[in-house]
Amino acid sequence: MKIPEKGTNPDDVMEMLKRARASDAAWRRGRTFSLVYWADEEHTDLLKRAYCEYFSENGLSPLAFPSLRKFETEVIAMAADLLGGDSNCCGSLTSGGTESILMAVKTARQWARKNRPDVEKPEILVPRSAHPAFYKAAHYLDVGVRLIPLASDFRADANAAREMIGPNTVMVVGSAPAFPHGVVDPIESLAKLAQDNGILCHVDACLGGFLLPWLRQLGVDVPPFDFTVPGVTSISADIHKYGFAAKGASCIVYRSAHLRRSQYYAWCDWPGGIYVSPTMTGTRPGGAIAAAWACLQHLGREGYLRIAEKIMKTSERLKQAISSIPGLRILGQPPASVFAFTMEDGDVYLLGELMQQRGWHLDRLQDPAALHIMVTPVHEGVVDDFASDLAECTAEARARSGEPVSGMAAVYGMMAAIEDRSQAEEIAIDFLSQLMTLQG
Ligand SMILES: Cc1ncc(COP(=O)(O)O)c(C=O)c1O
Structure with a gap:
């Protein structure tokens, strides 16, 4: 394909963009339970205006754009305060949870190079339920990963972790909450373990960082997970999720500026000048930074509490609806709006397929097989429809138990059966390569 010879006028280009999305996920109708976090129309409109105001600016240079420097440092300071930190905390804005986690792992590696010369090949202890961004970071940065098994409540087994600490361990990780089951790891025990061994402890609060503190204020029993826990040295928290x-x-936030130094990168011998950059990317879109700041200003604590209350009430209604259907069971004790459920008397993947046919997109989990829910404000109005479709589909899945399956149910079944996991990874990469090939 070549770039078109002649340009197209703006209205027609916009029309082409709108037409292209015809078969995209219908998230506005509340039928998708991941990928999009949307507060309301007025808020979205402000984000767009703030983004466009700083559309061309580049956060790579805080000297050229002191306004972006102000926004970034203020957003980080507000996040640190929300996460129980004090004025010694500092950090960076990144492009998303994955980049924040990459930075946490890079910091741990660099910190060990400077402070732990005895470490030969740094490794991190990561709960099995932690986000793949940790494996991706370890893969990019050539850091070893040891997997902390989960206890029966789906939280990281801190006793097992204690046995796994070795001379090369530089960081212990916990999630608040972890994506799959929505449970918060025993952060106090994991952080104590890190402290006892003089190493770092990172809490991945990409999902919960901008939600759990408000839920706690609303009286929800939220386990300790933030900087008030001694030994926690850094926290990732996504403003583009529940923020x-x-x-x-x-945000990637550190307990002290000393640690953040290990995240920064400088190259001073380039003919192009002195290059110093805080995060993974070079160019940093000013729009995203300005919109994050505008978002916190617009919602304020009041707005966040209002949204958190709506999310919690909707989550309770959904949990109640799921638990009241015979054969369905919520996994563990998820305190917030992220949770998973399994089917005890039938194929939960078939249930996922049947729900999909009715327009509901639920992420699939494995080991154990389950379906995933992540509640946002758009789900407030769909609880009753969801509950009745789920009850009917559960009955159908039970009745069709044992029949050959198709669609994602077949894919998950096939992938689970492959013993050699590197072969499974090759298949997944083939699938993505196919998908990302230009279609005629
Ligand atoms: C717990 C957790 N950590 C990290 C991430 C990665 O975030 P992102 O997709 O913004 O890179 C996610 C994404 O869902 C997550 O749920």
Whole structure:
């Protein structure tokens, strides 16, 4: 394909964009339970205006754009305060949870190079339920990963972790909450373990960082997970998830500036000048930074509490509806709006397929097989429809138990059966390569 010879006028280009999305996920109708976090129309409109105001500016240079420097440092300071930190905390805005996690792992590696010369090949302890961004970071940075098994409540087994600490361990990780089951790891025990061994402890609060603190204020029993826990040295928290900012905004926050130094990168011998950059990317879109700041200003604590209350009430109604259907069971004790459920008397993947046919997109989990829910404000109005479709589909899945399956149910079944996991990874990469090939 070549770039078109002649340009197209703006209205027609916009029309082409709108037409292209015809078969995209219908998230506005509340039928998708991941990927999009949307507060309301007025808020979204402000984010777009703030983003466009700083559309061309580049956060790579805080000297050229002191306004972006102000926004970034203020967003990080507000996030640190929300996460129980003090004025010694500092951090960076990144493009998303994955980049924040990459930075946490890079910091741990660099910190060990400077402070732990005895470490030969740094490794991190990561709960099995932690986000794949940790494996991706370890893969990019050539850091070893040891997997902490989960206890029967789906939280990281801190006793097992204690046995796994070795001379090369530089960081222990916990999630608040972890994506799959929505449970918060035993952060106090994991952080104590890190402290006892003189190493770092990172809490991945990409999902919960901008939600759990408000839920706690609303009286929800939220386990300790933030800087008030001794030994926690860094936290990732996504503003583009439950912070309701524009996409491309996450925070990595450190307990002290000393640690953040290990994240920064400088190259001073380039003919192009002295290059110093805080995060993974070079150019940093000013729009995402400005929109994150505008988002916090607009919602304020009041707005966040209002949204958190709506999310919690909707989550309770959904949990109640699911638990009241015979054969369905919620996994563990998820305190917030992220949770998973399994089917005890039938194929839960078939249930997922049947729901999909009715327009509901639920992420699939494995080991154990389950379906995933992540509640946002758009789900407030769909609880009753969801509950009745789920009850009917559960009955159908039970009746069709044992029949050959198709669609994602077949894919998950096939992938689970492959013993050699590197072969499974090759298949997944083939699938993505096919998908990302230009279609005629
Ligand atoms: C717990 C957790 N950490 C990290 C991430 C990665 O975030 P992102 O997709 O913004 O890179 C996610 C994404 O869902 C997550 O749920």
